[in-house]
Each structure stands twice: as C-alpha cells, then as structure tokens.
Amino acid sequence: MNRRELLKLIAAATGTAMIGGSALLSGCATQTPTRFSAQNIALLDEIAETILPRTDTPGAKDAQVGQFMSVFVTDCYTLDEQAIFHKGLMTFEDSCKKTYGRSFMKLQQKEREEFVNQLDRAAKADIAAGGIHYFTMIKQLTLFGFFTSEVGGTQVLRHVPIPGRFDGNMAYKVGDRGWATK
Amino acid sequence: MSTTQHFDAIVVGSGISGGWAAKELTEKGLKVLLLERGRNIEHIKDYVNAHKEPWDYPHRGRPTQEMQRNHPVLKRDFVLNEETYGMWANEQESPYVEKKPFDWFRGYHVGGRSLLWGRQSYRLSPLDFEANLREGIAVDWPIRYADMAPWYDYVERFAGIAGSLEGLDHLPDGQFLPPIELNIVEKDVAARIKKAFGGKRLLINSRTANITQPKPEQGRVNCQYRNKCWLGCPFGAYFSTQSSTLPAAMKTGNLTLRPFSIVSQVLYDKDKKRARGVEVIDAETNQTYEFTANVIFLNASSFNSTWILMNSATDIWPDGLGSSSGELGHNVMDHHFRVGAGGLVEGYEDKYYFGRRPAGFYIPRFRNLGDEKRSYVRGFGYQGAASRQDWNRDVAEMGVGADFKNALAEPGAWNIGMTAFGEMLPHHDNRIYLDKNVKDKWGLPVLGMDVEIRENELAMRKDMQQDAIEILEAAGVKNVGGADWGYSPGMGIHEMGTARMGRDPKTSVLNGFNQVWDAPNVFVTDGAAMTSASCVNPSLTYMAMTARAVDHAVKELKRGNLS
Numbered sequence: 001m002n003r004r005e006l007l008k009l010i011a012a013a014t015g016t017a018m019i020g021g022s023a024l025l026s027g028c029a030t031q032t033p034t035r036f037s038a039q040n041i042a043l044l045d046e047i048a049e050t051i052l053p054r055t056d057t058p059g060a061k062d063a064q065v066g067q068f069m070s071v072f073v074t075d076c077y078t079l080d081e082q083a084i085f086h087k088g089l090m091t092f093e094d095s096c097k098k099t100y101g102r103s104f105m106k107l108q109q110k111e112r113e114e115f116v117n118q119l120d121r122a123a124k125a126d127i128a129a130g131g132i133h134y135f136t137m138i139k140q141l142t143l144f145g146f147f148t149s150e151v152g153g154t155q156v157l158r159h160v161p162i163p164g165r166f167d168g169n170m171a172y173k174v175g176d177r178g179w180a181t182k
Numbered sequence: 183m184s185t186t187q188h189f190d191a192i193v194v195g196s197g198i199s200g201g202w203a204a205k206e207l208t209e210k211g212l213k214v215l216l217l218e219r220g221r222n223i224e225h226i227k228d229y230v231n232a233h234k235e236p237w238d239y240p241h242r243g244r245p246t247q248e249m250q251r252n253h254p255v256l257k258r259d260f261v262l263n264e265e266t267y268g269m270w271a272n273e274q275e276s277p278y279v280e281k282k283p284f285d286w287f288r289g290y291h292v293g294g295r296s297l298l299w300g301r302q303s304y305r306l307s308p309l310d311f312e313a314n315l316r317e318g319i320a321v322d323w324p325i326r327y328a329d330m331a332p333w334y335d336y337v338e339r340f341a342g343i344a345g346s347l348e349g350l351d352h353l354p355d356g357q358f359l360p361p362i363e364l365n366i367v368e369k370d371v372a373a374r375i376k377k378a379f380g381g382k383r384l385l386i387n388s389r390t391a392n393i394t395q396p397k398p399e400q401g402r403v404n405c406q407y408r409n410k411c412w413l414g415c416p417f418g419a420y421f422s423t424q425s426s427t428l429p430a431a432m433k434t435g436n437l438t439l440r441p442f443s444i445v446s447q448v449l450y451d452k453d454k455k456r457a458r459g460v461e462v463i464d465a466e467t468n469q470t471y472e473f474t475a476n477v478i479f480l481n482a483s484s485f486n487s488t489w490i491l492m493n494s495a496t497d498i499w500p501d502g503l504g505s506s507s508g509e510l511g512h513n514v515m516d517h518h519f520r521v522g523a524g525g526l527v528e529g530y531e532d533k534y535y536f537g538r539r540p541a542g543f544y545i546p547r548f549r550n551l552g553d554e555k556r557s558y559v560r561g562f563g564y565q566g567a568a569s570r571q572d573w574n575r576d577v578a579e580m581g582v583g584a585d586f587k588n589a590l591a592e593p594g595a596w597n598i599g600m601t602a603f604g605e606m607l608p609h610h611d612n613r614i615y616l617d618k619n620v621k622d623k624w625g626l627p628v629l630g631m632d633v634e635i636r637e638n639e640l641a642m643r644k645d646m647q648q649d650a651i652e653i654l655e656a657a658g659v660k661n662v663g664g665a666d667w668g669y670s671p672g673m674g675i676h677e678m679g680t681a682r683m684g685r686d687p688k689t690s691v692l693n694g695f696n697q698v699w700d701a702p703n704v705f706v707t708d709g710a711a712m713t714s715a716s717c718v719n720p721s722l723t724y725m726a727m728t729a730r731a732v733d734h735a736v737k738e739l740k741r742g743n744l745s
Contacts, residue, residue, distance in 0.1 A: 051582040057591070068242075075246040113583060120581040139582075147573040147590070150237040156591050157573070161235065163407040166537035168365030173532065178572055178593035181236060182409065182538060 033079060034086040036070035043089065044069050046105060048142040050116045057156045060142055063149035069141045081137070088134020092119075153180035189215040189438070191735075192460055192475040194445045194490065197294025199708040199724040200481030201423030201431070202337070206732035207479070208436035215473055216431070217443040219465060219482075220271075220290035223297065225424035229414025231265055239264045259673060261287050261298075266412050269298060275623040284631035285672035286485070292441055294483065295675070296422040297414055301391040301540065302565065303343045304718035305334050305354045309551075314714050317559050320513060320608040321684040323713045324694030327354070333726035340430075341421040341725060342397055344405075344541075345389030353546040353718070360394045361387035362405070362541050366533050367568040367596050371657045372543070378656035383548045388565065390541040391421035391722075400426060407537030420540065442466045446626060448478060448503055448704060450495035456745065457494075457503075457704045463624050477703045477735050477744055481728070484709035485614055488680040489629055491691070491698070491706075492616050504681055504691040504698050511615055513608035513682055514633045515715040517674035521643050523650035524599030525662035527568060534570060534593060542567030545600065545653070547717055549645060558641040560607065562717045564650060566600025598659055602646035605717040607638050608679055612671075633671040643669075676720050678712035696731040703744040707731045 045066030123133035190212035271288035345358035372385035402418035418425035459474030492502035547561035571594030617630040684690020687699035707728040
C-alpha cells in the first residue's frame with residue numbers, strides 16, 4: 001500500500017516499534033562494535049528456529065535468519081543497541097546454564113521452548129513497562145528476517161512478482177496464506 | 183568562460199514541470215536546452231532496483247547507520263530506505279540552513295521527483311482559485327478555474343490519470359482512465375459513509391497518475407499492480423519525465439539534455455529588460471558556461487527556482503530578479519499532514535485481494551464548503567486504504583513456536599486507516615532566504631528556511647484527527663484510534679510559493695502566465711508560482727500551468743513581445 005496512505009496501526013508482534021538506529025536508544029556511543037562469531041550465529045539460528053520452527057513449511061534456519069540478524073545488527077543498530085544485543089546473547093547463555101546446567105544448544109526441544117517462552121513473557125512485561133529487553137530485539141529480527149526472506153516470502157507466505165491485475169474481492173478460506181508484500 | 187551556445191529556449195530542471203516545458207516547447211518547434219543539475223537516469227535501463235524483492239536487499243529495505251549518517255534530513259521520515267537509496271540529493275554537497283525545522287527531500291537527477299512522487303493527481307477547484315480574494319488572504323490568483331480547465335484536460339489525457347467521475351464542484355472531474363479499484367471493504371465503508379453523512383462526506387477512488395489502460399503511442403504498459411513505483415517502473419505505467427515527457431521531447435529532434443548542469447543565475451539584459459540566458463556550472467568539472475536563449479523556463483523545484491532568481495540580476499536588485507515585489511522567497515507553503523485515524527473492520531474473513539495497488543482511496547474536502555464556517559479557513563482531504571493485517575501483528579497469547587508461525591502465515595483482521603492532507607495558508611513571514619555564510623560544494627550560497635505552521639493549520643489539525651475518527655466510527659469501524667504524529671514544514675514534499683503569481687507587480691513575482699514581471703521572457707511554472715496551496719496534491723496543477731505558459735510563451739515569441 002502506498003507509503004503515506006496507511007497508518008501504522010498494527011502493533012508489531014513484539015508490542016514495540018522496530019528497533020534499529022532510530023532515536024530510541026541513542027546515548028553515549030563510545031563503544032566499539034562487537035563482531036558476531038560463528039557460534040553467535042549458530043546460537044541465533046537455534047533461538048530463531050525455536051520462535052519459528054520448521055513444520056510442513058520451512059523454518060527460521062532454512063531462511064538463515066541467524067546470519068541475517070548478524071548483518072542487520074552490525075549495520076543498522078546504533079552502537080548502544082548493538083551493545084545491548086551482544087550483552088543479551090551472553091545473558092541468554094548464562095541464564096540458560098543457570099536454569100538447565102547446559103548451553104541452549106544442548107537443550108531438548110521442549111526445554112528450548114520453555115526457556116524461550118519464559119523469556120518472551122519477561123520481554124513483553126518489560127516492553128509494557130516502557131523498558132527494553134534484548135529478547136525483543138531477537139524476536140523482532142527473527143520475524144522480520146524470516147518473513148522478508150525468499151524462503152519465508154515464497155514458501156510460507158505467498159508472492160506473485162507481477163500480479164498484472166487487481167482483484168479487491170478475492171475469496172479467502174482459513175489456511176490460505178498471506179501475501180509477502182503490500 | 184567557454185564559448186556561448188544559443189537555443190530558442192532553455193528549461194532549467196527536468197522534473198515533472200521541466201519535462202512538460204521541454205515537451206511542449208520542442209513540439210512547438212523550438213530548439214530547447216534542458217538543464218539538469220544531477221546525473222542522468224535512463225528510462226528502464228537505470229532503474230536498478232525495479233525488479234528486486236525484499237530479500238534482494240541486505241537489510242531488507244531498512245536504512246543502515248551509514249545511510250543515516252549521510253542523510254541527517256532524509257532519515258527523519260520513511261524516505262530514507264534501502265530501496266530508493268541514491269535517488270535523493272547528497273546532503274553534504276548541498277546543505278541548507280534550518281532557522282526553523284524544515285525537511286527538504288530533494289531529487290537531484292534527471293526526472294527529479296517525478297520518479298519518486300506519490301502520483302496522486304487532483305484538480306484545484308473554482309473554490310481554490312477564489313479563496314484568497316474571498317477571505318482577504320495574501321493576494322488574489324490572477325487566474326480562475328476556467329483558465330486552467332482546458333489545460334487540465336490536456337495534461338490528463340497525455341499523462342494518464344486513473345480516476346472516477348464524481349460530479350463534485352470542489353473536486354472537478356477530469357479526463358480519466360478507469361480507476362484503480364477499491365477493495366470490498368473500502369466499497370462497503372464508502373456506502374456506509376455516504377449513508378451516515380447524507381452524501382456530504384464521500385469515500386471515492388483515488389485519482390492517480392498510474393495508467394489502467396496501455397498507451398502504446400507512448401510505449402507505456404498499463405499498471406501491473408506491483409506497487410514498486412518508487413523504484414522506477416519498467417512498464418512506464420506511471421507518469422514520470424522518463425516514461426512520458428522526455429521521450430516525447432526527444433522524438434522531435436529539438437531537444438538537448440545536459441545533466442550535471444547547475445544554473446547559478448539567469449543572465450539579465452537591463453537595457454532590454456529581458457533575460458538573455460543562463461550561467462551554468464558543470465557539476466563535475468566546475469567549469470562555467472553561458473547559454474543564451476529567447477525564453478527561459480525555471481522548473482528547478484519551487485525553492486531552487488527561487489534560489490536562481492535570488493542570485494540573478496543582483497546588480498540591479500540586490501535581492502535578485504523578481505524581488506522588486508518584496509515577495510520573492512516569501513509565502514512558503516506545504517501540505518501539513520501526518521494526522522488521521524484508523525481501526526478494525528469486523529467480518530470479511532472470507533475476503534482477500536490479489537495484486538498490490540499503487541493507490542488507495544480518497545475522501546475529498548468537506549469542511550468550509552457552502553455556508554459552513556469552522557474556526558479556521560480552507561480544508562483538508564484524506565488518503566487511506568483498507569487491508570488485512572500481515573505477519574507484523576500481535577497474535578494474542580501466542581509467544582513462539584509452530585502455532586505462532588502458522589498463525590502469522592495467514593492474513594489477520596481487516597483494518598482501515600487514513601491520513602489527512604491539509605491546506606497551509608500563504609503567510610508573508612514563512613520564507614526562504616539566501617544564507618551567504620554557508621556554501622555548497624560549488625561555492626554557491628545556500629538557502630535558509632524560516633517556516634512554521636500557524637494558528638489556522640493548528641486549528642485545522644484538530645478537525646483532521648477528530649473528523650477521521652468520526653467518519654470511521656459512523657461507518658461502523660471498531661477500535662478507532664486517532665493520532666497526530668507531528669509535522670514539520672517540508673515533510674509533505676509539496677513545497678510551494680516563494681515566487682507567487684498575482685495581478686500586481688508590487689505584490690507578486692509572476693503574472694497570470696507565470697512570467698516574471700521584471701523579465702517577461704522568464705517563466706516559472708513549478709510550485710514556486712502557487713498563490714495558494716489548496717489541500718490537493720499539486721503536481722497535476724504544475725503540469726497544466728506549464729503547458730498553458732508554454733502556449734502563451736510561443737505565441738508571445740511570434741508576436742515579438744519577448745525579445
């Protein structure tokens with residue numbers, strides 16, 4: 001839909017505006033950027049896969065969402081935001097080890113879901129109280145990275161590059177997929 | 183100084199109005215030099231992102247930190263994004279001064295903002311041309327709707343405007359192609375609004391410069407419903423300089439296009455009281471050239487056309503050509519917006535849509551018509567759309583996992599939203615000026631901006647929000663919420679005024695045919711000429727005004743009145 005016409009009415013699935021270099025978190029940007037290691041990206045892939053798992057359609061790992069997050073955070077986040085994200089990844093592992101005695105990579109599927117669900121609730125509470133939670137960043141980027149990927153856009157959502165016509169009264173039944181772009 | 187080259191006419195700027203000036207002048211047989219300060223962009227070939235999908239962008243369309251550092255102005259709004267990056271003026275090379283906040287979003291390349299425009303195309307109405315006189319505001323337009331109507335017809339037929347005939351006095355019908363359709367929800371909401379307000383408020387099809395039928399004579403294919411207009415349309419489905427006016431001008435064999443040509447001044451012959459040409463700085467080599475011509479059209483975008491005048495004939499008028507009126511640079515206008523409402527439409531779960539439209543609906547002005555007198559003058563219209571929510575929505579009580587993914591893969595509820603575009607009054611104290619302390623990359627003084635919205639606009643904004651809520655609620659929309667996201671002048675990207683038309687050289691810069699009173703062979707036919715703003719998108723008026731002025735210019739040339 002045309003950029004100016006449409007109000008941004010939709011509350012994002014994470015309950016806050018997209019984080020990434022806006023005035024949201026500008027402060028003393030004195031840190032130097034942290035780089036993502038291969039382990040970081042593998043961990044992000046597993047977290048993302050827990051949020052959006054492969055079912056009969058592809059999941060976050062199929063769309064290389066971990067890799068996307070590393071690029072997006074490095075290029076689009078402010079240094080302050082990057083610091084929160086990287087520190088969050090460490091907190092994530094620390095708190096996982098504290099709870100389960102193991103790294104997230106070593107958890108069973110059920111444990112992963114339990115841990116991520118609990119984080120999701122904590123993050124939602126923080127956002128509702130006007131704060132910021134690193135898990136909100138991860139979840140936003142997982143959703144954004146997945147549904148704007150080719151895998152997500154064409155195999156989970158639907159996309160027709162050149163529609164050629166407009167039908168404003170198309171039949172829809174539950175289970176039909178949404179369009180990838182407006 | 184290099185050798186001087188002579189042309190019949192020079193057009194400065196290649197955007198919407200400059201493209202029209204070049205087309206009309208060349209088709210009337212004049213040899214024309216079209217000057218453009220930026221690089222060339224060739225139709226289709228140079229639309230580098232036209233076929234890209236979201237996943238083809240490393241950041242999926244979002245701006246990086248580096249992009250934001252390079253564009254401290256552009257980043258204030260949606261216009262800074264990965265898709266159109268490189269299509270906006272370089273802010274380091276071409277700075278400006280904000281005495282008060284002003285968002286100036288510029289396109290310095292062949293085609294200008296005709297490649298980036300919103301394409302909404304409405305006629306000004308008889309009411310608009312008479313409003314200043316009736317209300318005693320600023321000065322009277324020297325023209326009336328009847329003067330413009332045939333020229334609106336003329337440009338609409340060529341550009342191709344999709345729209346519906348509504349028979350409204352305050353939003354005149356035009357020569358339309360079939361409209362871009364409303365979707366089922368918009369159609370039903372339109373019927374409910376009509377009933378609730380007894381036909382006094384209407385939701386209609388937008389009028390947009392996207393063609394819904396092919397124009398084979400121009401090599402243009404009808405809209406393919408990709409909604410990627412801003413990337414340049416490889417089908418030529420929307421009106422731009424590149425898709426429409428430039429090829430027509432080229433076809434005559436009478437056009438010379440010169441990119442990288444910054445016009446630093448109009449050269450003025452004080453004995454003849456005529457312009458004799460322009461001075462050009464080559465943006466790449468910094469070399470200075472002179473080009474002479476019998477007639478000059480300034481179409482450099484409102485503020486830059488005025489900037490050129492401010493730098494011209496300063497030996498006679500220190501504040502520039504056209505400044506004898508005391509109005510050059512004054513009466514800046516824009517459309518104030520970013521206020522509106524939206525909500526949820528219940529039902530229609532068995533309905534969806536196919537194709538991505540380049541435009542939604544329009545709600546024409548309904549305030550201060552007839553005998554109504556609000557606490558402010560003039561009015562506003564709304565642009566909006568209804569659609570189903572996408573993956574970026576809240577799914578109640580669902581955190582993560584397979585069910586969450588599957589739920590987001592389906593469209594959500596229908597919602598509808600609309601944003602108001604309000605008329606801004608011409609006010610003498612809203613002005614641009616030359617700031618000689620700040621220079622651009624080429625050592626030229628830059629513009630300072632001293633503009634603000636005032637009581638009339640602020641009072642109007644309350645209605646703009648409240649009426650949106652009222653309309654949607656009357657149409658049965660649920661959870662209606664209104665908002666004012668804040669607005670700085672310029673954000674509408676509809677800069678107008680600064681060299682207004684009028685009936686008296688003492689109070690206006692241009693006469694009724696867009697001629698500078700002090701140099702009748704200089705025409706200004708972009709937004710600078712606007713005497714008032716109306717609340718409708720202005721580009722169609724620049725097109726019509728330009729075609730009309732060229733017709734007059736060529737007749738006057740033949741009569742020998744311009745030399």
